[in-house]
Amino acid sequence: xxxxxxxxxxxxxxxxxxxxxxxxxxxxxxxxxxxxxxxxxxxxxxxxxxxxxxxxxxxxxxxxxxxxxxxxxxxxxxxxxxxxxxxxxxxxxxxxxxxxxxxxxxxxxxxxxxxxxxxxxxxxxxxxxxxxxxxxxxxxxxxxxxxxxxxxxxxxxxxxxxxxxxxxxxxxxxxxxxxxxxxxxxxxxxxxxxxxxxxxxxxxxxxxxxxxxxxxxxxxxxxxxxxxxxxxxxxxxxxxxxxxxxxxxxxxxxxxxxxxxxxxxxxxxxxxxxxxxxxxxxxxxxxxxxxxxxxxxxxxxxxxxxxxxxxxxxxxxxxxxxxxxxxxxxxxxxxxxxxxxxxxxxxxxxxxxxxxxxxxxxxxxxxxxxxxxxxxxxxxxxxxxxxxxxxxxxxxxxxxxxxxxxxxxxxxxxxxxxxxxxxxxxxxxxxxxx
Amino acid sequence: xxxxxxxxxxxxxxxxxxxxxxxxxxxxxxxxxxxxxxxxxxxxxxxxxxxxxxxxxxxxxxxxxxxxxxxxxxxxxxxxxxxxxxxxxxxxxxxxxxxxxxxxxxxxxxxxxxxxxxxxxxxxxxxxxxxxxxxxxxxxxxxxxxxxxxxxxxxxxxxxxxxxxxxxxxxxxxxxxxxxxxxxxxxxxxxxxxxxxxxxxxxxxxxxxxxxxxxxxxxxxxxxxxxxxxxxxxxxxxxxxxxxxxxxxxxxxxxxxxxxxxxxxxxxxxxxxxxxxxxxxxxxxxxxxxxxxxxxxxxxxxxxxxxxxxxxxxx
Numbered sequence: 001x002x003x004x005x006x007x008x009x010x011x012x013x014x015x016x017x018x019x020x021x022x023x024x025x026x027x028x029x030x031x032x033x034x035x036x037x038x039x040x041x042x043x044x045x046x047x048x049x050x051x052x053x054x055x056x057x058x059x060x061x062x063x064x065x066x067x068x069x070x071x072x073x074x075x076x077x078x079x080x081x082x083x084x085x086x087x088x089x090x091x092x093x094x095x096x097x098x099x100x101x102x103x104x105x106x107x108x109x110x111x112x113x114x115x116x117x118x119x120x121x122x123x124x125x126x127x128x129x130x131x132x133x134x135x136x137x138x139x140x141x142x143x144x145x146x147x148x149x150x151x152x153x154x155x156x157x158x159x160x161x162x163x164x165x166x167x168x169x170x171x172x173x174x175x176x177x178x179x180x181x182x183x184x185x186x187x188x189x190x191x192x193x194x195x196x197x198x199x200x201x202x203x204x205x206x207x208x209x210x211x212x213x214x215x216x217x218x219x220x221x222x223x224x225x226x227x228x229x230x231x232x233x234x235x236x237x238x239x240x241x242x243x244x245x246x247x248x249x250x251x252x253x254x255x256x257x258x259x260x261x262x263x264x265x266x267x268x269x270x271x272x273x274x275x276x277x278x279x280x281x282x283x284x285x286x287x288x289x290x291x292x293x294x295x296x297x298x299x300x301x302x303x304x305x306x307x308x309x310x311x312x313x314x315x316x317x318x319x320x321x322x323x324x325x326x327x328x329x330x331x332x333x334x335x336x337x338x339x340x341x342x343x344x345x346x347x348x349x350x351x352x353x354x355x356x357x358x359x360x361x362x363x364x365x366x367x368x369x370x371x372x373x374x375x376x377x378x379x380x381x382x383x384x385x386x387x388x389x390x391x392x393x394x395x396x397x398x399x400x401x402x403x404x405x406x407x408x409x410x411x412x413x414x415x416x417x418x419x420x421x422x423x424x425x426x427x428x429x430x431x432x433x434x
Numbered sequence: 435x436x437x438x439x440x441x442x443x444x445x446x447x448x449x450x451x452x453x454x455x456x457x458x459x460x461x462x463x464x465x466x467x468x469x470x471x472x473x474x475x476x477x478x479x480x481x482x483x484x485x486x487x488x489x490x491x492x493x494x495x496x497x498x499x500x501x502x503x504x505x506x507x508x509x510x511x512x513x514x515x516x517x518x519x520x521x522x523x524x525x526x527x528x529x530x531x532x533x534x535x536x537x538x539x540x541x542x543x544x545x546x547x548x549x550x551x552x553x554x555x556x557x558x559x560x561x562x563x564x565x566x567x568x569x570x571x572x573x574x575x576x577x578x579x580x581x582x583x584x585x586x587x588x589x590x591x592x593x594x595x596x597x598x599x600x601x602x603x604x605x606x607x608x609x610x611x612x613x614x615x616x617x618x619x620x621x622x623x624x625x626x627x628x629x630x631x632x633x634x635x636x637x638x639x640x641x642x643x644x645x646x647x648x649x650x651x652x653x654x655x656x657x658x659x660x661x662x663x664x665x666x667x668x669x670x671x672x673x674x675x676x677x678x679x680x681x682x683x684x685x686x687x688x689x690x691x692x693x694x695x696x697x698x699x700x701x702x703x704x705x706x707x708x709x710x711x712x713x714x715x716x717x718x719x720x721x722x723x724x725x726x727x728x729x730x731x732x733x734x735x736x737x738x739x740x741x742x743x744x745x746x747x748x749x
Contacts, residue, residue: 072526072529124736127740130525130526132669135470135661135664136665136736138661139658139661139662139732140732140733143726143729143730143732143733146725146726147726150714150715150718150726151714151715153713153714154714262658269530269533273530303541305537306541306542308537309535309537309538309541310538312530312534312537313516313535313538316520316527316530316531316534317516317519317520317531320527367546368545
């Protein structure tokens, strides 16, 4: 009996312990952001880190819509793009008029650009949620993207508008010419935006957003207008997307219509969903993975976008919680110390699943390079083994890997499910799984 | 001017009927299963490329029949093995699945047939001018396209309004559970409807391929317009989709044909103003804003009548 009674001091101790862990996490994140370029100091990795940082802010802003409010948008890049154009125009104006606005403030102005557009179009868009919102966001996205090609004086037509980030007033001797200084600027904004967006999820507004996502009818019943809540969430998402766009404009020193387009909107959806929309850190994982793959795969294969599509379909069908969801599934098992029961079945399943993956990759690459003739064009190198795409043996190997891998993998997947059920059952008995 | 009106009306009705071939399947699938099929335009593209490939192998006429059947089979497989398994995760997951599919299909098509347009030609039997109107030769192939779409439209109308299958489909649109309770296999009805919808999209692709450009971005170009059509007509309303298809087809065709701008009507702006937003808008021709028009219509209808022209539901 006594063990179930918790005193007030216990609760206070527990919450202060949680607070400590919580603040510790952000401090660790800040230290990691500062230390990263010291460990990986090559120019290429600095560029990658900068891109990943921008993608993180963008994906987190998208998750205010998708994860927090349940709004699936296919046109989120319009705010990113507007933020980028706002930043470029402000930077050019600052240079031309000699205003005293230093570069680190520019992303905030980009954010205001994204916010302005959200204020303008958000009211019509958020009238309804669900599929209708998805369709409208697609239409509005296309509208803004095609209008940008007509309004040449603002959007610079096909070539875009370029700027010079070093021409702005310097502070503390930082010129922002070298990539390392841009990296630290982006890292600073990543930290600030992430903290702000996390704080947003803790506010009453963030909570009511979750309620609107789960049950708009009841929200209306307790006296809130879901439309207003969705509108506010949309504006916040637009603001943070604008910050990401402003940072991108600083990083590339150009803003063009590709910033606004459907491809950009699709990528942020992929990043957020692959990472996992139901946890705050999910989009961060997704942004890191998608940007890394984007940079890494383009040099290896010409059909890298197809791999994105395949990964995305796989996640939607088999793990709708994304990577974060998969990871967090294991938390109750770790706490109940039953994780050991699942690990062996994972190891058994790993081999046929890898064979299946290799088969799929080999098939895709074989088809992609089949028509390439001459030279090394139709040689696929997989795990160091060269395959000739015109040889029938390659086709046979690919078919065996795909079909055989799938049949065997399905059996092992079923065993994972069984082992999982046993482990989860024990975890439930021990009270770690609701 | 009269010539322009007649030719543009013909072309506009043709484009509208093509849009209806696609939007009819999309809107029936949507109202029945609640799934907005993002990959619908991709099935249209698959139809065009299958048509191209089969025409090369066995000729146009067999391809006209086979390619839509193939696309229909692909659609049924997507419903059976993809959507039905995703259904338990909700409509957003289903929408995302079709979005991923649309992305993957575009990549697969450009991987196999390349990114540049393929040489998909009008069959020789139909490659002659049907009639000459105001010194313009109107191609017979376009009349053939129009005839096919009108035929399909009539067939669809008869099937939906006059047969037992149509009765079940219409009942499943509004009361899927009740239809299930009455002993019909709703899953099979869904699969069939999805297959027929995809096959219609495929047919539209086969006949539109030679007249328009058969290229791997044709789905991405047409997809958003399709969504505009079904939102504009009212979600889940077939008559609405028909009116919206014709309307948007005509609007786009007329806009492309017109070359006027504010500058040509009211004279050029004072050059001392220099380049600005105003001068951009002043100098843009109607033909240039044609791609934007459907989306402007979308915004207008959302403000004036959010449920669409003939829509009844607010979901």
